[in-house]
Amino acid sequence: MxxxxxxxxxxxxxxxxxxxxxxxxxxxxxxxxxxxxxxxxxxxxxxxxxxxxTKAVLLQAVLVRRFDRLRSQAEALLGAADPGAAFYDFFRHLVADAATKIAIGDALLGAGGDVSGEAIEAGNGLRRAVGALLERAQRAGAVRDDAELPEVYALLVAMSRAAAHRSLDDEVRDRALAIVFDGLAPATR
Amino acid sequence: MxxxxxxxxxxxxxxxxxxxxxxxxxxxxxxxxxxxxxxxxxxxxxxxxxxxxTKAVLLQAVLVRRFDRLRSQAEALLGAADPGAAFYDFFRHLVADAATKIAIGDALLGAGGDVSGEAIEAGNGLRRAVGALLERAQRAGAVRDDAELPEVYALLVAMSRAAAHRSLDDEVRDRALAIVFDGLAPATR
Structure with missing residues (x-):
C-alpha cells in the first residue's frame, strides 16, 4: 500500500x-x-x-465540525431570497437539531469551560454567521431593529437548551418558538 | 434536656x-x-x-423547600393589584434567581430523572401557581389569550437554564426577557 x-x-x-x-x-x-x-x-x-x-480530543473534533457545518449552513442562507424566513428557519433548525442531540447540543451552544480554543473559535464563527443572518433580516424589516446579537443568541441558546434537556414535545417547542419570534418581530404586528 | x-x-x-x-x-x-x-x-x-x-436525600429536601417557597411567593402574588406586573415580575424573579443558583437551579426547573416523587410534586405545585398567575394576567389582558401554560413554562425553563448555565450578563438577560415578554403581550402593541 x-x-x-x-x-x-x-x-x-x-x-x-x-x-x-x-x-x-x-x-x-x-x-x-x-x-x-x-x-x-x-x-x-x-x-x-x-x-x-483522548475522548476529549475526539469530542472537541466533533464539536468543531458541528459548529463549522452549522456555520456553513447559515452562510449559505445569506443569499436566500427571503431574509426573514432565512433567519427564522435557521433559528428553528438550530433548536430542533439540539433536541435530537442532547449530549453534543449541550456542549455545542454552551461552548465554554473546558472547550478548546479551536472549538470556541468555531462557535464564534457560527455566532458571527447568525449575526449576519440577523442583520440581513433586520434590513429586510423582518426582525425588530433594536434586537442585538447578544440577546438574540441568548434566546437561541435558551431555546436549544430547553429543547435538548427536557425533550420538549415538538408542538410545545414550536409554540414557544412562535412566542419568541413574535417578540422578535417589528412592533407592527 | x-x-x-x-x-x-x-x-x-x-x-x-x-x-x-x-x-x-x-x-x-x-x-x-x-x-x-x-x-x-x-x-x-x-x-x-x-x-x-445521603447527599441525594439532602438535595431532594433542598429542592422541595425551594419549590415550596417559590410556589408560596407565586400564590401571594395572586392577590396583586396588577395581574400583568405580577406575572411578568415573577417570571423575571424565577429567571434571575436561577442565575445565582446554578447548581440547584439546574435541578430545580428541569426536575425529572432522579428527582423524587416529593420534589416532582413540589415542582408541579410551582407550575400550577405559575399557571394561575398566567390565567389572571390573561384575564386582565396583559398576556395574549392563545399562550398556554406548557409553552409559557417552557420559556421560563429555557430562560432560567440560559441564565444559570451561561452566567449571562444581567443586561443581556433582561433584553432577552424583554423580547420574550413582547412575544407574550397581546397582539396590539
Missing amino acids: GERTQRVDARANRGRILDVAEDVFGRGGEAASTEEVARLAGVGIATVFRHFP | GERTQRVDARANRGRILDVAEDVFGRGGEAASTEEVARLAGVGIATVFRHFP
Missing part, C-alpha cells in the same frame, strides 16, 4: 470516526463510549486513538 | 442545615459537599446524616 493510499485511508477513517462519534455521543447515554465509536465505525480502538488520543 | 427541647433543637438543626445546603449547593463548585454544609451549619457531620442519610 503506497503512502498516498495510506493517507487517503487515514482521512476516510478520520471522517467515518467523526460521523459515528457525532451520532453516538449525540445520542448520549450509557453506550456513548469511544469503544462503541470504534465498533460502529468498523475500525480498531487503536485506530481511533491514533487519530484522537 | 427534655424530649420536647430535643425535638425543637432537632427541628432548628434541620432548618439550619437546609438553609446552608441551599447556599452551598447553590454556589456549586468543588466546595459543595455535605462536610462543608455541616461545618457552616455548626453541626457535626453525624447530625447532618441523622437528618439526611
